[in-house]
Amino acid sequence: MAAMHPVLRKIKRQAAIGLLAVGVILPLMLGWLLVGPIRPWTDEIAGAAALIGFAALLWSFVLSGRFRAITDVVGMDRTMRWHQATGLAVSLLLLLGHPFLYTLPDGPAFMRPDDLTHAHVLGLGGASIVTGVLAWLLLGLLTLTAIGRDQLPFRYEAWRAGHGALAISVVLLGLHHALSAGRYSASPVVAGTWLLLADMAAATLLWVWLIRPIGLARRPWRIASLRPAALRTWELVLEPVGHDGLRFQAGQFAWLKLDRAPFARREHPFSIASPPSEAGRLRFLIKEAGDFTRSIGALPPGARAFVDGPHGHLVVDDRPEPGLAFLCGGVGVAPALAILCEEARRPNPRPMLLVYGNRLAGQILAREELERLCAASRLEVVHVIGEPSPDWIGETGQLDTAVIARHCEVAAREGWLFVLCGPPPMLREARRTLRALGVSRKRILEERFTYG
Known part of the structure; x- marks a missing residue:
């Protein structure tokens, strides 16, 4: 695509x-x-x-x-x-x-x-x-x-x-x-x-x-696996049934109907955490939050699923900026993971920065995957923990102006593209800070999940 x-x-x-x-x-x-x-x-x-x-x-x-x-x-x-x-x-x-x-x-x-x-x-x-x-x-x-x-x-x-x-x-x-x-x-x-x-x-x-x-009924999926990914967060993997899967771009999302008929009204949007180069399967990171997600762990493996997508414009393909900076909170890291993996597979990947905020260290998602990407590509990851344990070494507090300015000032000055995904308060703070650093609106991509 x-x-x-x-x-x-x-x-x-x-x-x-x-x-x-x-x-x-x-x-x-x-x-x-x-x-x-x-x-x-x-x-x-x-x-x-x-x-x-x-x-x-x-x-x-x-x-x-x-x-x-x-x-x-x-x-x-x-x-x-x-x-x-x-x-x-x-x-x-x-x-x-x-x-x-x-x-x-x-x-x-x-x-x-x-x-x-x-x-x-x-x-x-x-x-x-x-x-x-x-x-x-x-x-x-x-x-x-x-x-x-x-x-x-x-x-x-x-x-x-x-x-x-x-x-x-x-x-x-x-x-x-x-x-x-x-x-x-x-x-x-x-x-x-x-x-x-x-x-x-x-x-x-x-x-x-x-x-x-x-x-949707003509292109069914099934739940291939469902496992805990972090504190109160699950990794859901879907695989196609009788078709070749979904063509999408890294950073996009889909509306899912899980263990329901295609005509059911219950559906929810989730970012695709797997890159397009992983043919066939789709991976999602889902946090227990609302009525539906609180019971996500009870979904039976093998249950049917239906995927409406892809949607979203959090896409960096064909963007001319020399580097990519991601400001993510919680499960907002999901689309960033797909983009990071896809960019790392390129012959000449751009330098990348991920500033990733969570309340607790136990909520950090895909930690080992991020470490592998750091070793295999030009990626720097900065974890920010709101309620750190006594042995935590790293940034603490919120993904606020001070933290963003400290780690993103050089990227802002060098014309990088900034990709934002997370809770609305974090997005507002990030936008204000980036604008203060001189980042134009056209160099800021963001996704909000308030479609329901």
Whole structure:
């Protein structure tokens, strides 16, 4: 699998962002072009908020669909953040707020025979009022349960199913409200645009819930081995069943369904810790953390598994930088291991630095493997332990500004590429420190696992 050149990726990313922006404002632009005259400015703002908000809501289905054509260009991080940010902005600022901005009267008594486009009255009817209010209430519930997901007494799988059901209900009710009460939707072109966007959202659900699982079922995997890798962390190895495995690049990740049917909703993202040169098998490092991972050690060897991937842009192939520096925390070292192994196999590997933070020394992953890589390639490893034992020799504390600056100042000055993977607080600290050291954004790659 060839890596996409950074310049080409940037061009495609800008084009994708531009197309998304056009798609979000398209119903409003068509309404303004095809329907007139204009209403009072507050009512126009209310209508614009409704049209942009509903279009963004429909596009958010596509952003959450994990389509490789989008994520390979834009990045999984960006699409998921856009999906989350779009949901909040749409809910709080646009759709939930727009009803309070209208000033025009509503009802048959205010209709005028010469006002064919309803420029002087709202076009609400009995059914459209009901669907509008229900959509508004369910959207509020959807927003609250998304913001407070971690505080809800539900397993992630139950929350995800409820989240999807609420989103579909909001779309169906909102579509009826838009077509029956929307002034601009009286235009067949605008109405057709709404139907097209709704079909796009429905096609995304069909792909996610039916077509993709069918594809996964045709390429099954099995759990080849599962063993403890460090304190409360497991090494999972999968092997393909009846096919040649997965083509991927070092640093990418996959969504796994373990000991479940391909149509099961429970799936989780994990970085691939094995390099592409290890043909066939895939290795993952999984820490006991959430509902699912706490019971990871109970998975039976030989159980079926399904792999959706590869995903992610934490890829250094074709990058021109003279060296590679990794700032990793905990199981965030998994993609770095794949990249380090792959780079070490090259005829002329670049110099590499791994600054690796853990709370306890017993949580260090792949210690022997890292030692072998240090001996066989131009790799330096710096371990940082937050709660060291009395006999620990090495860096202590957090992966903070002082530690990063002390070990990365030379790499920053010499133009190395920095690869970040770990908990969000560590990533924020690392970004701030690297920027202070003069590292440009284009020389920082990072991956966050907050896709659930």
